[in-house]
Amino acid sequence: MPTTIVETKPRPFKRVKIDPITLDIIENAMLNARWEMDAVLFRTAMSPGIREQHDEFPMIANVDGKMVVGQFGSFIHGFKAAYDGTIEEGDIFLTTDPYSCNGAVSHTNDWLLLRPIFKDGRLIAYSAMFGHMTDIGGKVPGSLPTDARQIFEEGIRVPPTKIYKKDILQEDILNLILKNCRLPHWNRSDFNAIVASIRTAEKRVIELSDRFGDDVLYSSLEDLLDRNKRAMATLIKEAIPTTKQYFEDYICDDGMGMGPYKMKCAMWREGNKLHFDFEGTDPQSIGSVNFLLNEEMFKMFCGVYMIMVFDPQIMFNDGFYDLMEVHIPEGTLLKPKEPAALSCRTHALGRIFDILGGLLGQGNPDFMCAAGFSDSPHFMYSGYDKKGEWYQLFQIGFGGVPGKPFGDGPDGHSMWPSFTNVPNEFLESYFPLRIEAYETIPDTGGAGQNRGGNALRVSYRFLEPGEISIHDDRWLTYPWGVNGGLPGERSRKILHRKNGKVELLQSKCDRIKVDVGDLLHFDTWGGGGWGDPFKRDPALVAFDVEAGLVSEKGAKRYGVVLNDDLTVNEKRTTSLRERLSKKRGKTKLFDRGGTIEELKKRCKRETGLEPPKQPEFQLLNKPAAKKKKKKTATKSRKRSKAA
Numbered sequence: 001m002p003t004t005i006v007e008t009k010p011r012p013f014k015r016v017k018i019d020p021i022t023l024d025i026i027e028n029a030m031l032n033a034r035w036e037m038d039a040v041l042f043r044t045a046m047s048p049g050i051r052e053q054h055d056e057f058p059m060i061a062n063v064d065g066k067m068v069v070g071q072f073g074s075f076i077h078g079f080k081a082a083y084d085g086t087i088e089e090g091d092i093f094l095t096t097d098p099y100s101c102n103g104a105v106s107h108t109n110d111w112l113l114l115r116p117i118f119k120d121g122r123l124i125a126y127s128a129m130f131g132h133m134t135d136i137g138g139k140v141p142g143s144l145p146t147d148a149r150q151i152f153e154e155g156i157r158v159p160p161t162k163i164y165k166k167d168i169l170q171e172d173i174l175n176l177i178l179k180n181c182r183l184p185h186w187n188r189s190d191f192n193a194i195v196a197s198i199r200t201a202e203k204r205v206i207e208l209s210d211r212f213g214d215d216v217l218y219s220s221l222e223d224l225l226d227r228n229k230r231a232m233a234t235l236i237k238e239a240i241p242t243t244k245q246y247f248e249d250y251i252c253d254d255g256m257g258m259g260p261y262k263m264k265c266a267m268w269r270e271g272n273k274l275h276f277d278f279e280g281t282d283p284q285s286i287g288s289v290n291f292l293l294n295e296e297m298f299k300m301f302c303g304v305y306m307i308m309v310f311d312p313q314i315m316f317n318d319g320f321y322d323l324m325e326v327h328i329p330e331g332t333l334l335k336p337k338e339p340a341a342l343s344c345r346t347h348a349l350g351r352i353f354d355i356l357g358g359l360l361g362q363g364n365p366d367f368m369c370a371a372g373f374s375d376s377p378h379f380m381y382s383g384y385d386k387k388g389e390w391y392q393l394f395q396i397g398f399g400g401v402p403g404k405p406f407g408d409g410p411d412g413h414s415m416w417p418s419f420t421n422v423p424n425e426f427l428e429s430y431f432p433l434r435i436e437a438y439e440t441i442p443d444t445g446g447a448g449q450n451r452g453g454n455a456l457r458v459s460y461r462f463l464e465p466g467e468i469s470i471h472d473d474r475w476l477t478y479p480w481g482v483n484g485g486l487p488g489e490r491s492r493k494i495l496h497r498k499n500g501k502v503e504l505l506q507s508k509c510d511r512i513k514v515d516v517g518d519l520l521h522f523d524t525w526g527g528g529g530w531g532d533p534f535k536r537d538p539a540l541v542a543f544d545v546e547a548g549l550v551s552e553k554g555a556k557r558y559g560v561v562l563n564d565d566l567t568v569n570e571k572r573t574t575s576l577r578e579r580l581s582k583k584r585g586k587t588k589l590f591d592r593g594g595t596i597e598e599l600k601k602r603c604k605r606e607t608g609l610e611p612p613k614q615p616e617f618q619l620l621n622k623p624a625a626k627k628k629k630k631k632t633a634t635k636s637r638k639r640s641k642a643a
Helices: 020-044 076-082 171-178 184-212 214-239 295-310 346-360 424-430 538-547 554-558 570-584 596-607 633-642
Strands: 056-061 067-070 092-095 110-119 122-132 161-165 245-251 261-270 273-277 324-327 378-384 390-396 433-440 456-462 466-471 492-496 502-505 508-514 519-523
Touching: 020 056, 020 067, 020 122, 020 184, 020 214, 056 184, 067 214, 092 184, 110 184, 122 184, 122 214, 161 171, 171 184, 184 214, 214 295, 245 346, 261 346, 273 295, 295 324, 295 346, 378 456, 390 424, 424 433, 538 554
Parallel strands: 273 324
Antiparallel strands: 056 067, 056 122, 092 110, 092 161, 110 122, 245 261, 261 273, 378 390, 378 466, 433 456, 456 519, 466 508, 492 502, 492 519
16 A cells, blocks of 8 residues: 555645746755755764765655655655555654665665655655665674675664654664664764754755745746756767667676676667666576665666766756666566565676666767776774774775776776765774775776776774675676776785785675784775777876876886886887787777686686686576376386387
8 A cells, every 4th residue: 555645734736937047046955955964964973984985865855756956866756655654744764674665775774764844734845865874783793794695684674664753753663773783872873863964954945935935946846857857858869879789797706606697788769768678687696796776776877877978067856767768677686586685785786887888888989988986895894992892894995987088087986976085094093993005006997098097905904803894896807998998907805914924805705804913905996998098198198107097017008108207208109009009900899808708717817716606596486396197007017018
């Protein structure tokens, strides 16, 4: 049964004509409210993942639940379909369970709070925010086990629940949830910070409605959605071919020694509508690399990608969603069936952006982007310090953004544009570790006319005994280059023990014990290059070498020869480029560094790790075996005689 909205004074809104000045004022006021939500959260949250790295996603939606401003797209349609209850003034809803909200949040660490905004007894809008909690219980600290086989191993799950009724906190429910977390004081603080942020949005929306009138606010939000739809319709018509385009990419492994896992998608246009079909994607994993991809969320990913590549001036919102059709087969890696584990879903989530890049660029290669830092690698460190107090760190790693048609990819950057790094001073003040290196790694960005961004190295020296967990990918497959650009370098994790022993760690692992003095080099991966590297301005290569982004040896990948003073040797550079270009021959549209079979064959030699084994998939709805009829001895003899 769908959700029931309870209004004490229900009455319809009237669509009125909005002049451009008023629309501009309301648009910017809404954007300011969205950023104010962030500011309130960052100043009141306690966990470094939210307070310092900004692992949170705000939203303000119209009365129909369509996101007008925000970062991650609206989930309200799926929420209302899943929640069997009432929405009333003074309510705040909490959910953490992906399966109860059709993937509005993609793992149970994300706590999503929703506030319906009422004015004069009538629903006028919604505000919402979700943030990543450092811990929600489960089998390992951080609640993201790499070896989980079911979601029950990943911590407490909260279905859509009224955590506030008539603005009164249901403390017994909250206390029950917090009892299942290793850091309840952090979770309570972050919960209260999210509540404060969505109430801030509520206040600003009501102020706008008081200032301009309910109908003007309603009509302005509709106009902003309509404007986005018109702009996206133009982009789709101009950029998307009617011929089907196909692309596939891979998650390297599942943390259980199996992989890679294929994600495949087809894209085409019919009239003004853009179609995506993920048929051919691998079945769901028995491990935790599954990603419950909400169709609306994928539309949001696609919209953001298209806007950033083709026209960054377009204000992003949900207005264009009915211009897209998305098919994701059930029981696959991207639409697993409950209770499949989801705690390692970040790798599939990030790889979606590489797939979009491979699809959208085929129709117009000049706008194609290479594969980049399509992930949010996790590092977790926990234990008891000398005082017997529990410490627990959750941190997200950064890497190389891909080379683009309009320039180089940034070095050591987050996949999510709004994320920021945790200051090293903060880490060293609050956790028993020392950061001995925080630097980009030269030559890890793919060579190209526009260079891929370099990977990041963070070196952690541990000052207390504890355990670490790592979530990462792209250690087997390369972040591919495009239009002649070369792939970026892969990731790796190296643990130097205080006794001199060196251990090469898997990209996904838990329960790795560390001792005082051990040193971990956490190396992420670079972005692929865009365009022929032999067409890059040699002066830019010389600048990169001087800046420490490219080594002198790495300059040869661009066919550039430098003098002792790091100036370009023009004559030798021209000669080298001619020779290398002739030897290479025609450039590739995509350079993956080899096929999957070739990469697995070279795996041990190139990475030091054994190649992953062929995945064993979950078999769903397996038909019961038919019972064979027993043959009697008499019937057997008769058949024998007849023969």
